[in-house]
Amino acid sequence: QVQLVESGGGLVQAGGSLRLSCVASGRTFRNYDMGWFRQAPGKERRFVAAINWNSSRESYLDSVKGRFTIFRDNAKNTVYLEMNSLKSEDTALYLCAAATRSSSTRIRDGEYDYWGQGTQVTVSS
Numbered sequence: 001q002v003q004l005v006e007s008g009g010g011l012v013q014a015g016g017s018l019r020l021s022c023v024a025s026g027r028t029f030r031n032y033d034m035g036w037f038r039q040a041p042g043k044e045r046r047f048v049a050a051i052n053w054n055s056s057r058e059s060y061l062d063s064v065k066g067r068f069t070i071f072r073d074n075a076k077n078t079v080y081l082e083m084n085s086l087k088s089e090d091t092a093l094y095l096c097a098a099a100t101r102s103s104s105t106r107i108r109d110g111e112y113d114y115w116g117q118g119t120q121v122t123v124s125s
Contacts, residue, residue: 002114009119020081022096029077038092053101093118
């Protein structure tokens with residue numbers, strides 16, 4: 001089992017920034033690819049960003065490219081999502097997820113085995 005705990009969400013004005021963190025425990029962190037997803041009220045959960053186990057590959061939702069950056073620190077068992085130039089449409093519950101590492105980039109939520117509870121991000125316009 002892998003336990004994931006997100007933090008760093010909050011209320012921010014449009015154009016502002018936030019850094020989300022997700023700390024993993026229970027298994028060897030470097031054995032997992034990591035992803036961030038988000039879910040707005042009444043909408044489906046949607047892929048935001050992913051990073052593979054050794055940080056050699058990243059993938060992003062088109063609408064966040066150039067604004068969001070995913071990175072990880074395997075020594076701290078933590079994956080981050082740096083979010084800049086936030087927009088009202090970024091408002092959602094942001095969830096961290098882990099998948100056993102592979103050679104492919106994980107962008108579908110069905111590919112992930114473990115999930116955190118999420119951290120709320122609210123962007124006011």
